Amino acid sequence: MSSKRPQPYFSRSQVTLVRGLWMMVTAILAFMTLFPLLWMVSIAFKPAAESFSSNLIPQSPTFDNFIYVLTAVPFIRYMANSFLVSATVTIVALFFHTMAGYALARLRFPGREVLFLSIFSTFLVSLPVIIVPLFVIVKAMGMLNSYAGLIIPAIFNAFGIFLLRQYYLSLPKEIEEAARIDGAGYWRIYWSVILPLSRPIMSALAILFFLANWNSFLWPLTITSDPNLWVVQLGIANFKSQYSASWNYMMAASTIVAIPTLILFVIFQRQIMDSLKTSGLK
């Protein structure tokens, strides 16, 4: 949308007006999204006496809330658990999902479409629906109260497989054929051609998977009773029920939980842009 070219229907002042209106709308939306976050951070820095005052900038900012939260409750431990689970699920899931997506897109074998449809149909079923049978299975496998119980059931995800399969279908077949002629087998094509080409979409999926697992609550609640295995969302929930009156502590805890996701998002966002630029797919 260049402002320099003359517009056939609108005068320049009208264009400026329209653009101004749009900017106002986006500003309001941004404010509505950001304000609760700002409010949370603000309260986190306020001493208990001030926590219900309406000023956004704390009068006497303090780190006490954070220190209290981190010392009174093993929050670092919860975060480490969350990080371990989310990172493992993300990496393992991407590894298997890319392979599954590639196989479903390119390998010819009987029952491929049926297999794909049955994977796809699991979209229709949400976790609460299958949580009891899932629990029974995981229990039967002896994975209650274990990292395996937190990680393994979270790896399967129809969305990732579906997205990757569609992406692989859109890749020109000739690239893989060229690789075959160059002497690459299935595994080598997957590793040296397909995986590098999927970098942009994998970055996007990595963010989605990581965040989904970082924020997951219901499954960890179902499967873990041992506080040493608690993930951060369980920690927070428990903390909230204990300190329901102390908003300053709760907000400090929430802020701590939000920070890693924000950092990761910023890092990965840059990577998405880079990989989009360098992949050079036309």
Add this chain to the structure above:
Amino acid sequence: MASVEIRNVVKRYGALEVVHGVSAEIADGEFVALVGPSGCGKSTLLRMIAGLEEISDGAVVIGGDIVNEVAPKDRNISMVFQNYALYPHMTVAENMAFALRLARLPKDEQKKKVGEAATMLGLEGLLDRYPGQLSGGQRQRVAMGRAIVRRPEVFLFDEPLSNLDAKLRVQMRAEIKGLHQRLRTTSIYVTHDQIEAMTMADRIVVMRDGNVEQIGTPLELFDNPRNLFVASFIGSPSMNFIKGEVVNGTFRAPGGVIIPAVNLAHGGPAVAGIRPNKLQIGATGPSAEVLIVEPTGDETHLLVELGGTQLAMLLRDRISLAPGDRIDLAFASADVHFFDGQSTLRLGRGDAL
């Protein structure tokens, strides 16, 4: 180097047969073009030679060995694709070295071979670029480079120039031909552009609907097309055809066309074919109406109508004519090809008078 032999090769997709027993022999070092209209099975045949497509029946022989069951990488071939199929995430150098890397050649040797190929194709300055940063012509060259580095015994090209603009196509055509003259690698080149085939190939295989129509040198096909299809396909602008009848060794068609072709034993429906540059303006002869006049500078293209048939003419001079004018057509009967009206096979030429 190696010869390639295609023995009665058939391709079926389920119940659908798309290549019906094609045979051809390609000598060591020869440049053979595979031409035919879209969908005639050129790519399918080439991909069967490459090993990318299973051979339903018959055999492909490379260098004396049947390779039906041999993996593409072990057939000692390399292929250039229409859309280049470069690896987008690898630099030009990495693209070219990929096959060598997979063959576990030492690094310095890889580098040397890539360097040689790059010099041959004028790619030295582009080795560190990614395919996305290259023009179409440069990508095409990289695709060639990737095929060359391995020094295969057979090059396979599937319409490698069809994504380039006309000017670049002519230039790359000459370059590929030059490269072939230097390397003398057996080459099979698929194209639907008969000019490309005529100018580049030692021999041409003309295909239609999964069958071979004729195999021969460009001039053989031009001078002695086996049937109507080859005659219409080879040569540009393409041959004119006049439907008529042969009675007692004389060809007659509507519009007053009478060609004595004494040697023809044939009787009955026939088609006379004459190339546009063999039709001249004469003083007497069948009279035709001018429909379109296209001066191109040196030449004049005409479209005329004679007895309900439209004929193209290609005249060497500038001629002032306007649509609606009438001209008399002249041609030598030795320049006329006759085809059987039913089987479409070529019967022969008219007699020189």
